[in-house]
Structure formats: C-alpha cells, structure tokens
Amino acid sequence: MRSLASQPLAIHTYTAPLTLRQVEKLRQILTLHGFQLAIQPHTVFCAQKDKLRIVVYQKGPKVLIQGKGIEDFVTFQLEPNVFEQASFGYTEAVQSELHAPHFGIDESGKGDFFGPLVIAGTYVDHSLAHIFSSLGVRDSKRISSDKRIRDLARQIRKSGAPSEVIAISPLKYNELFLRFGNLNKLLAWGHARVLENLCKKQPDCPYALSDQFADVSLLQQALMTYGKKLCLKQRTKAESDVAVAAASILAREKLIDWLDVASAQHALRLPRGASLAVKNAAVTAVEKHGLHILHKIAKIHFKTATEVSLLVRRSHLP
Incomplete structure (x- = not known):
C-alpha cells in the first residue's frame, strides 16, 4: 500500500486492502458520485468516472486506483468515509485544517461576459466538513453538470451550515x-461584505480561507467591523478546502440560476464564458434590444463588449 504523504511526486497508482464491509461502503460512495460500475473477471467491480479508474479485486479484497484525481479521492472520500481513519497519507495536519472551524469563500462569474459576479462564503466545523466530504463537495469548476451543482447546493443548505x-x-x-x-x-x-455577514452568523469563527488575491492588502483594507477580527488565510488552489469548495458551489448555483432567468426574459440563451458563442449571443441581444442591453446582462469592461459594438455598427453601415 502506498502512502500519499510519502510521495513527493504526483500519485499515479494507489492500492490498499479492504474488508468486505469497506467494499460495500466504497460501492455506495462510487454510485452516489456518478461512477459507472461494471464487473470484469477476478473483480468485485470496476468503476470509472472521467479519468479516474477504481478496481476492487476479489483476491484480498483490495482496491486499485489509477488515473487523474487519485489524491483528492483518497483524501476526501476513501480515507474519511471508507477507512474512517487518517492512516493512509491523510496527515494529521491536513485533517486538522480540513476539519477546523473556518469560513471558506469563493466567487463565480469573474470570467463570464454574461451574468453577475457572485461571491459566496460557507462555514464548516468538524461535523460539517465530514458531511460535505461524504456528499462529494468539491471545486465547482470540476463539476460540469448544472443539475449536480444544484443538487449539491441544496444539500449544503440542508446541512444548516x-x-x-x-x-x-x-x-x-x-x-x-x-x-x-x-x-x-x-x-x-x-x-469583505460576505465575510462581514458570515461573522454575524457565526461570530466565534477563528479564520477565513480564500484563493490567493493578487494584492492581499486590498482585502485587508476592505474588511469591515466584524471582518477585521478574523484571521485571513489565502493560498493558491484553495478550492481543495471543503469550505471553499462548498462556497464555490453556492456561487456557481446563483450564477447559473441568474443566466437561466435572464435567458428566458430576453428569449435568448446567454452562455457562460467569453467564447465566440458568447459574442454571437451578445450581437443577437444588441440587435434585438439595442446596445443598452449589455449594461443589464453583461460586464462591459470585457473586450467582448467593444467587439460586439463594432460588429453591430459595421453591420448597419450602408
């Protein structure tokens, strides 16, 4: 069995023995998280999702995990929910930080031409962190299904966090x-406003974690009365933290809900991102409603707004 903590490089293969009870728990978790299960010779089952493959062999039984995302799966699913202990590379330091009471904060819509900028924050403690991990809460950018985002957001709210x-x-x-x-x-x-409101709801929270700001002093200066009492922690890829991941899901849900409503109101699909499809949708919106519509549905400092304005003006030249 390979310990994740002892590996300095990315892990490409992970194996560990399982009890029969753990085999069934693993099967339930894989089914819950949308893995495709099958049975092959000499296996109890095989499971595949995206580039992550999991095989449980009859002999042992034992589990073999290969592909992309091994460390996250072992750290946030296999160890806490199947092994129920932190002995397989899930170090005390990581477990302590994951389960310590704190706020996680993240945003959605920053790179989308259409729609709002949404900022969300969530509080976790030991119990909530375990609940979120068992639900499969992870960075929303790794979840392509809007339905899955909405399901997870509903479960996060249901938890009472x-x-x-x-x-x-x-x-x-x-x-x-x-x-x-x-x-x-x-x-x-x-x-700063999200943190201020969270502090009022959970005043004893000791710290908040967010992704790395380009200029940390900007956030420090923006903090208000309650927020100034918080210890702020920032790191790259903070979305690996379950509280930040939960916040990213709540933010993403609000964004896609807004886009769905606005699309229906304007009888026009407003896609995410800043692609050619987005530009074409913007041109259609302007042709139907005039240039002023962009102020209501889009972020006009994006170069897409200038490009759309030029395209529309040229199309009306004699």
Whole structure:
C-alpha cells in the first residue's frame, strides 16, 4: 500500500486492502458520485468516472486506483468515509485544517461576459466538513453538470451550515467597476461584505480561507467591523478546502440560476464564458434590444463588449 504523504511526486497508482464491509461502503460512495460500475473477471467491480479508474479485486479484497484525481479521492472520500481513519497519507495536519472551524469563500462569474459576479462564503466545523466530504463537495469548476451543482447546493443548505451569497448584477457590477477602476478592488469589496455577514452568523469563527488575491492588502483594507477580527488565510488552489469548495458551489448555483432567468426574459440563451458563442449571443441581444442591453446582462469592461459594438455598427453601415 502506498502512502500519499510519502510521495513527493504526483500519485499515479494507489492500492490498499479492504474488508468486505469497506467494499460495500466504497460501492455506495462510487454510485452516489456518478461512477459507472461494471464487473470484469477476478473483480468485485470496476468503476470509472472521467479519468479516474477504481478496481476492487476479489483476491484480498483490495482496491486499485489509477488515473487523474487519485489524491483528492483518497483524501476526501476513501480515507474519511471508507477507512474512517487518517492512516493512509491523510496527515494529521491536513485533517486538522480540513476539519477546523473556518469560513471558506469563493466567487463565480469573474470570467463570464454574461451574468453577475457572485461571491459566496460557507462555514464548516468538524461535523460539517465530514458531511460535505461524504456528499462529494468539491471545486465547482470540476463539476460540469448544472443539475449536480444544484443538487449539491441544496444539500449544503440542508446541512444548516451558515452561508452567505452575494450576487452583483451586471448593472451594479458595471457601476462598481467604474468606481473602483479594477476587478481586484471590486472582488475585495465583495469578499469583505460576505465575510462581514458570515461573522454575524457565526461570530466565534477563528479564520477565513480564500484563493490567493493578487494584492492581499486590498482585502485587508476592505474588511469591515466584524471582518477585521478574523484571521485571513489565502493560498493558491484553495478550492481543495471543503469550505471553499462548498462556497464555490453556492456561487456557481446563483450564477447559473441568474443566466437561466435572464435567458428566458430576453428569449435568448446567454452562455457562460467569453467564447465566440458568447459574442454571437451578445450581437443577437444588441440587435434585438439595442446596445443598452449589455449594461443589464453583461460586464462591459470585457473586450467582448467593444467587439460586439463594432460588429453591430459595421453591420448597419450602408
């Protein structure tokens, strides 16, 4: 059996013995998280999802895990929910940080031309961290299904975890962007408000974790009365933390809900991102409603807005 903690490089294979009870628990977890299960010779079952493959062999029995995402699966699913102990590379330091009471904060919509900028925060403690891990809560960017996002968001709310979601509509976003002059200041403003409201809901929370800010001082300066009492921690890829991951799911849900409603209101599909499909949708929106519509449905500092404006004007030239 290979210990994740002892491996300096990325793990490509992981094996461990299982009891019959653990085999069934693993089967349930894989089914819950959308793995495709099959039976092959000499196996109890095989499971596949994306680039992660899991095989449970009859002999032993033992589990073999291969592919992309091994460390996350072992750390957040196999160890806490199947082995129920932190002896397989799930170090005390990692477990302590994962389960310690704290806020996680993340945003969605920052890179999307259409829709709001959504900032969300969630509180976890030992019990909530375990619940979220067992549900399969992970960074929303790794979840492609809107249905799955909504299902997880509903479960997060059902858990009773204190949370806060702020959606800055395009109209308000464009106003604030003009006032602040750059996105980092606007993000700091939004993060500070989410943290302030979370502190009122869970005043004894000792610290908050977010992804790395380009300029940490911006967030420090934006914090308000309650937020100033918090210890702020930032790190790259903070979404691996279950509280940050939960926040990312709540933020993503709010974004896709807004886009669905706005698409219905304007009889036009408003896709995510800033691709050619997004530009084409923007051109259609402007042709139907006029240039002013972009202020209501899009972030006009994106170069897409300028490109769309030029395309529409050229199309009306004699």
